[in-house]
Amino acid sequence: MHVLTILDHPDPSSFSGAVAKQFNAGALAAGHTVELADLHLEGFDPRWSMADINGEADGAIPADILAEQARIARADAVCFVFPLFWWGMPAMTKGWVDRVWSWGWAYDQLDDPDCSLQRPRTGVLLIPAGARSDEMEERGYAAAIETSWIDGTFGYFGFVQRHLHLLNGSTGSAERREGLLKDAYAAGYDLRSPADGEPKNQASAPPS
């Protein structure tokens, strides 16, 4: 498969950067090809603008969006790597999702979250988070993330395989972080094809 990894972090030496590297290494070792979209390095502009609004109406899609959509079109699997910010996506990823996966290209209706204009793909979320997994479960944050991204968003993108990996304790001990990087490698190595026909929702969180 061809895998597109979307990295959202301004610091190439960050833990998130290391997670993306390990995921890609695992995917390569399994025989896949990978393409890294380093949104900060590439200077992607996450601001939704009048050009985006007009483009949806008259078909004059901004060139930066066409380039991102072409990358997605080449990919069989898309992996998002971003740190959890206020129990959600950082602004860069949010803007990339808002602008690139647009109405008329990714989906054309709002009433069926499992109906997309896109061909079936695998979607993976690898999310470093400072909080412990038990804290996130007790307070309902883990369920909220699964509901909004796995159930409520990935279907509109055509992701039939959906994998959520919350990398809890990302600011913890060196040993902890090493274990999380191994999980990221395994997520790349074990990547499922969209044709595998397994259940579409598969969340996993390593114990705190």
Ligand SMILES: Cc1cc2nc3c(=O)[nH]c(=O)nc-3n(C[C@H](O)[C@H](O)[C@H](O)COP(=O)(O)O)c2cc1C
């Ligand atoms: C603005 C901001 C908001 C954050 N919000 C959360 C949060 O809601 N939940 C959480 O578990 N960690 C949160 N964190 C912690 C980061 O997810 C964590 O430190 C992560 O490892 C940062 O990625 P990095 O190590 O690649 O820099 C937040 C950090 C920042 C800077």
